[in-house]
Amino acid sequence: MRRKLILKLKNQPLLAPSISIPFLILAIFVTGAIFAPFLATHDPNRLDLANTLLMPSRDHLLGTDNEGRDIFSRLLFGFRPTLLGAIGVVGLASIVGVFLGMVCGYFEGLIDTIVMRLWDINLAFPTLLLAFVFVACFGKSLMNVVFALGIIFMPLITRLTRSLVLTEKNKTYVEAARSLGYSHLRILFVHIFPNCIQTILVQVAISLANAILDLSALSFLGLGVQPPTADWAVMLQEGKASFLSSPVVVLAPGIAIILVIVSINILSDGLNTYQASGKE
Amino acid sequence: MALRKFFIKRLFQSIIVFLACSAIIFTLVRLSGVNPITSILGGGKETPEAIAAVRIKYHFDQPLLVQYFFWIGNIFKGNFGESYKFLQPVTTLIMERLKVTTGLILISLMITPLTAIAGGMLSAVKKNTWLDRFISISSLVMLSIPSFLTGILMIFIISTFTPGISFVGSFQNLGEFFLRLIFPAIALSLSNIAIVLRITRNKMIEQLNSNYVLNATAKGLSFRRIIFGHAFKNALSPILTIVGIQIGAMLSGTVLVENVFALPGVGSLLVDSIKASDYPVVQGLALLFIFVFVSINLIIDISYGIIDPRIRVNKS
Numbered sequence: 001m002r003r004k005l006i007l008k009l010k011n012q013p014l015l016a017p018s019i020s021i022p023f024l025i026l027a028i029f030v031t032g033a034i035f036a037p038f039l040a041t042h043d044p045n046r047l048d049l050a051n052t053l054l055m056p057s058r059d060h061l062l063g064t065d066n067e068g069r070d071i072f073s074r075l076l077f078g079f080r081p082t083l084l085g086a087i088g089v090v091g092l093a094s095i096v097g098v099f100l101g102m103v104c105g106y107f108e109g110l111i112d113t114i115v116m117r118l119w120d121i122n123l124a125f126p127t128l129l130l131a132f133v134f135v136a137c138f139g140k141s142l143m144n145v146v147f148a149l150g151i152i153f154m155p156l157i158t159r160l161t162r163s164l165v166l167t168e169k170n171k172t173y174v175e176a177a178r179s180l181g182y183s184h185l186r187i188l189f190v191h192i193f194p195n196c197i198q199t200i201l202v203q204v205a206i207s208l209a210n211a212i213l214d215l216s217a218l219s220f221l222g223l224g225v226q227p228p229t230a231d232w233a234v235m236l237q238e239g240k241a242s243f244l245s246s247p248v249v250v251l252a253p254g255i256a257i258i259l260v261i262v263s264i265n266i267l268s269d270g271l272n273t274y275q276a277s278g279k280e
Numbered sequence: 281m282a283l284r285k286f287f288i289k290r291l292f293q294s295i296i297v298f299l300a301c302s303a304i305i306f307t308l309v310r311l312s313g314v315n316p317i318t319s320i321l322g323g324g325k326e327t328p329e330a331i332a333a334v335r336i337k338y339h340f341d342q343p344l345l346v347q348y349f350f351w352i353g354n355i356f357k358g359n360f361g362e363s364y365k366f367l368q369p370v371t372t373l374i375m376e377r378l379k380v381t382t383g384l385i386l387i388s389l390m391i392t393p394l395t396a397i398a399g400g401m402l403s404a405v406k407k408n409t410w411l412d413r414f415i416s417i418s419s420l421v422m423l424s425i426p427s428f429l430t431g432i433l434m435i436f437i438i439s440t441f442t443p444g445i446s447f448v449g450s451f452q453n454l455g456e457f458f459l460r461l462i463f464p465a466i467a468l469s470l471s472n473i474a475i476v477l478r479i480t481r482n483k484m485i486e487q488l489n490s491n492y493v494l495n496a497t498a499k500g501l502s503f504r505r506i507i508f509g510h511a512f513k514n515a516l517s518p519i520l521t522i523v524g525i526q527i528g529a530m531l532s533g534t535v536l537v538e539n540v541f542a543l544p545g546v547g548s549l550l551v552d553s554i555k556a557s558d559y560p561v562v563q564g565l566a567l568l569f570i571f572v573f574v575s576i577n578l579i580i581d582i583s584y585g586i587i588d589p590r591i592r593v594n595k596s
Contacts, residue, residue, distance in 0.1 A: 126528035137312035261424035
């Protein structure tokens with residue numbers, strides 16, 4: 001009986017280690033970020049100049065940074081701005097991108113040409129450059145960076161959705177829906193959309209990883225999240241100088257970023273394979 | 281004939297894209313709401329006469345469209361304006377710092393395609409062996425580490441184990457220049473290598489599963505001949521596209537790597553100028569980056585047209 005259950009679980013593709021392990025890691029980090037106020041042992045922003053660069057101990061689980069702030073507490077709080085920002089970036093990019101992609105793919109014609117040419121121009125900007133210009137013009141803040149990255153991420157999702165709709169709309173079920181007299185909007189959003197959502201979700205997951213990387217990069221340069229707010233990239237920039245004497249200052253946020261991004265990437269790879277095996 | 285037509289058409293498109301990008305940058309800067317006159321004059325020196333002089337000198341008294349044409353016209357003459365912060369021509373500022381960045385990108389461009397294509401092909405040929413798994417996992421990890429973190433870790437590891445190598449100070453000769461740049465260049469390349477490697481692997485596997493490879497095997501061609509003579513040739517154009525896109529990522533990547541390794545390149549100039557709201561420099565650098573990126577993609581597209589005649593017909 002038990003063996004049967006284990007076998008059954010083993011054959012369940014969503015429980016394969018390549019999906020479940022990264023999911024678990026992400027769940028731990030996200031839970032830590034959500035419940036940071038309850039889990040943190042210290043105030044993440046309280047300076048304690050008498051106790052700088054302490055080694056990990058029972059009082060400070062990961063030691064303290066160069067201004068005496070508790071690294072463990074900062075690590076918990078430090079995922080919040082990046083996570084929220086990345087969700088904002090991907091949310092903005094997916095809502096606009098999916099909508100434009102569906103409209104362009106379904107109706108084609110003039111609107112399709114205009115949107116696609118606009119996105120060609122968007123893609124002619126080297127990655128992040130538009131964000132740099134944006135920050136230069138409208139000031140250093142997480143909001144501005146999120147908005148700029150949202151625009152940068154739109155073309156990819158638009159193009160993907162558009163190509164999916166282009167193949168879907170020639171299938172028999174669309175013809176059937178059309179002959180039943182359904183409106184274009186209904187066909188597009190009730191019939192075609194559910195058939196595209198799986199592939200789009202994988203792209204959204206990959207975009208999430210990229211959004212976290214890009215947001216961290218901008219915060220690291222001092223253009224995104226502003227110190228003293230606890231943020232992993234800000235912690236890296238501040239800890240860079242004292243790395244040699246006290247490696248935890250950099251290793252803690254560094255390993256956290258790597259774990260999160262590796263997990264998202266493995267997860268999206270796993271979902272991709274799962275999806276491909278479902279189609280066969 | 282078809283090739284020439286294709287070339288002219290692509291060149292024309294690139295020019296339009298470049299002009300559109302420049303217009304976007306110009307508009308964004310003007311939308312910013314920051315008064316450029318105050319930035320030029322600096323605090324406390326804003327007498328009415330000085331403001332009027334600056335307005336005329338920098339053409340702020342003209343309509344926006346006229347200002348744009350003044351600006352773009354000057355750029356074609358090689359004049360990017362004058363930095364508000366350094367009070368030097370933008371061209372001079374950029375030229376001084378171009379050496380380091382060009383060096384970084386050239387070294388990366390030497391490392392990236394070679395390692396990535398070799399690794400990807402090896403992975404594809406040895407598909408589903410331990411070697412393939414090892415390459416796949418390490419490329420996934422490489423993809424997931426931001427370049428600035430790689431840089432910090434590299435500095436840490438190198439200065440712990442070989443204290444002789446220094447990351448500060450200037451460089452006198454070409455050897456020192458190369459030594460200073462090799463580690464930043466590696467930090468810059470890792471994630472790009474991973475991306476190109478994964479594409480190479482997928483495209484090679486796709487080609488190796490195709491019928492013409494089966495046919496070539498049946499004909500008795502050597503394995504080496506099939507891989508290099510047939511499969512690789514067909515996998516090459518999507519790989520080139522990705523390399524082209526990655527050069528764009530490299531251009532912004534230098535900004536991060538130069539920050540970590542404290543290198544005096546255009547990337548660090550860009551960050552300083554953004555923080556100081558030094559718009560002429562930001563505009564000039566942004567245009568330079570776009571120009572390089574658009575040109576590289578133009579070259580890659582044209583080289584496709586030469587490699588693969590089908591593209592000329594399809595695109596024109």
